[in-house]
Amino acid sequence: MFPLRFGSSDDFEQVRDFLTGAGFAPEPLCRTAGVGKLYEVLGGRGRVEGADRESRLGLLARLYVLGESVPKAEWDAAIPGAITEAMGRLGLLDKDPSAAGRLLSPVMLAPCEGVLLVSDRHCAPGGGPYQAPADAVYPAITKATGEFLRLLPRTPCDRLLDLCAGTGVAALSAAASGVARQAWAADVLARAAHFARFNARLNGLENFHAVEGDLYEPVEGLEFDRIVAHPPYVPALRSKWTFRDAGEAGEAISHGVVAGAPKVLAPGGRLYCLTTGLDLNEKSFERRAREWLGGEAEAFDLLFVEIDTFPPEALASSLAFRGQRSPEEARELLRRFEQAGVRSFCHGMLVVEKHADSSRPPFLNRCVAGPRTGPAEIAWMMEWLGRSAAPGFERVLLESRYRTSPQCRMTSEHAFEREGVAVTGITVSTDYPFRAESGIQPWTAQVLAECTQPRTGRQIYEFCRREGLIHERIGPAEFTALLRSLAGSGFLEAEGFKPPAAEG
Numbered sequence: 008m009f010p011l012r013f014g015s016s017d018d019f020e021q022v023r024d025f026l027t028g029a030g031f032a033p034e035p036l037c038r039t040a041g042v043g044k045l046y047e048v049l050g051g052r053g054r055v056e057g058a059d060r061e062s063r064l065g066l067l068a069r070l071y072v073l074g075e076s077v078p079k080a081e082w083d084a085a086i087p088g089a090i091t092e093a094m095g096r097l098g099l100l101d102k103d104p105s106a107a108g109r110l111l112s113p114v115m116l117a118p119c120e121g122v123l124l125v126s127d128r129h130c131a132p133g134g135g136p137y138q139a140p141a142d143a144v145y146p147a148i149t150k151a152t153g154e155f156l157r158l159l160p161r162t163p164c165d166r167l168l169d170l171c172a173g174t175g176v177a178a179l180s181a182a183a184s185g186v187a188r189q190a191w192a193a194d195v196l197a198r199a200a201h202f203a204r205f206n207a208r209l210n211g212l213e214n215f216h217a218v219e220g221d222l223y224e225p226v227e228g229l230e231f232d233r234i235v236a237h238p239p240y241v242p243a244l245r246s247k248w249t250f251r252d253a254g255e256a257g258e259a260i261s262h263g264v265v266a267g268a269p270k271v272l273a274p275g276g277r278l279y280c281l282t283t284g285l286d287l288n289e290k291s292f293e294r295r296a297r298e299w300l301g302g303e304a305e306a307f308d309l310l311f312v313e314i315d316t317f318p319p320e321a322l323a324s325s326l327a328f329r330g331q332r333s334p335e336e337a338r339e340l341l342r343r344f345e346q347a348g349v350r351s352f353c354h355g356m357l358v359v360e361k362h363a364d365s366s367r368p369p370f371l372n373r374c375v376a377g378p379r380t381g382p383a384e385i386a387w388m389m390e391w392l393g394r395s396a397a398p399g400f401e402r403v404l405l406e407s408r409y410r411t412s413p414q415c416r417m418t419s420e421h422a423f424e425r426e427g428v429a430v431t432g433i434t435v436s437t438d439y440p441f442r443a444e445s446g447i448q449p450w451t452a453q454v455l456a457e458c459t460q461p462r463t464g465r466q467i468y469e470f471c472r473r474e475g476l477i478h479e480r481i482g483p484a485e486f487t488a489l490l491r492s493l494a495g496s497g498f499l500e501a502e503g504f505k506p507p508a509a510e511g
């Protein structure tokens with residue numbers, strides 16, 4: 008028996024309007040609970056103090072966000088009776104069985120990305136130890152979900168599938184904001200589909216469908232122009248929670264998400280999957296992910312936006328230190344990582360596009376997210392890589408105008424030698440639109456200095472020839488490799504194709 012009841016539309020509407028009117032939104036709740044970000048409450052932080060404890064928002068924060076049980080008398084004094092009754096009919100309010108005269112909520116309820124979301128409780132009502140059920144519905148206010156949502160595109164799409172949806176947060180917020188005309192949330196857990204359906208009613212959304220089943224099985228026969236997925240990716244020898252554990256490498260579900268995409272992605276459609284993968288000694292994660300696409304890999308572009316990498320030892324010890332695995336299990340996992348030739352774990356957003364343009368070869372790339380990398384920068388990079396792979400791009404590169412990016416930094420290393428001081432190395436770096444760092448030759452530094460004033464590719468080529476910076480055998484077409492690399496890394500900005508923030 009799942010918690011929550013599907014009351015009347017009127018009940019849902021009353022509760023929604025009341026919560027909105029009471030300021031049940033992230034910033035006021037953070038202020039009331041004394042936390043900087045809502046996800047901090049999941050770590051046991053947050054407390055409503057003083058007079059706020061008996062205020063309307065204070066009581067809502069205590070009951071639904073912090074998971075406390077609250078005195079019925081305080082509740083009745085602050086919350087209208089009709090709302091209490093509607094909440095009761097929806098299964099959002101119960102008597103606390105362990106304390107007379109107190110109320111509790113069987114679920115957690117929190118605002119996130121413009122929608123109200125119920126998920127499973129994160130703590131016992133009275134503090135104390137708490138064990139979530141194996142099919143617990145993952146709360147959407149976590150740091151990881153925040154990262155997932157932050158990197159998703161805000162551009163409109165027609166049919167969006169949120170795979171491994173949990174509360175359905177990505178589909179619900181896309182449906183509510185108008186990003187998706189129609190949105191589906193699919194999850195293997197019946198409990199998650201039940202919660203997502205409830206969330207759609209609570210937010211009054213009709214362009215939303217919650218389905219239940221393994222990966223793409225419940226949407227067989229449908230096609231989507233956008234798929235978003237935040238699957239479980241924590242390595243485990245035995246699964247405890249469906250939302251977290253994903254086989255001994257942590258890739259079991261992500262593999263299925265990628266492998267099943269060719270069947271349901273519309274031409275030109277994209278999959279965005281936030282996951283952690285393995286870089287093996289002999290093969291990078293993105294190359295392996297491309298193989299998961301199977302025989303159709305040639306029809307797909309793939310970009311991995313790396314957020315973080317960490318060695319296997321760091322992952323194993325963090326699992327043990329955070330109590331997610333016993334020390335024995337962590338040691339055994341590490342042994343298996345070593346056996347499998349794992350060089351590192353990499354965490355980030357995998358973007359896969361079924362490219363609609365068959366006149367060019369597919370691309371496969373990795374870039375590293377910087378502090379200001381968001382969906383617009385990812386879209387920019389996909390566009391750049393697609394254009395770069397198209398035939399005849401050398402001509403475009405030669406005719407384009409470039410300017411050295413104001414974000415580009417250059418450092419040089421010197422050594423003291425008998426004749427004086429010598430430059431022993433030059434490095435350029437940027438953190439926008441992505442993080443990039445590269446050792447360069449002094450002549451490339453001269454190119455970047457020359458481009459502080461706008462220059463076309465051809466002018467840069469001629470400058471290099473004139474100054475004797477490149478061998479005379481190097482023709483303009485060959486020279487474009489340098490322009491492609493400098494512009495693709497963000498060291499040079501190509502006019503008409505500047506990264507989003509530079510456009511402003």
Ligand SMILES: C[S@@+](CC[C@H](N)C(=O)[O-])C[C@H]1O[C@@H](n2cnc3c(N)ncnc32)[C@H](O)[C@@H]1O
Nearest residue numbers: 147152171172173194195221222237238239250
């Ligand atoms: C980390 S949670 C993410 C939930 C939600 N997308 C979010 O970001 O808050 C992973 C979700 O994947 C679901 N899941 C695990 N295995 C699955 C499978 N084989 N097919 C579909 N969903 C699955 C879990 O039930 C869980 O809801």
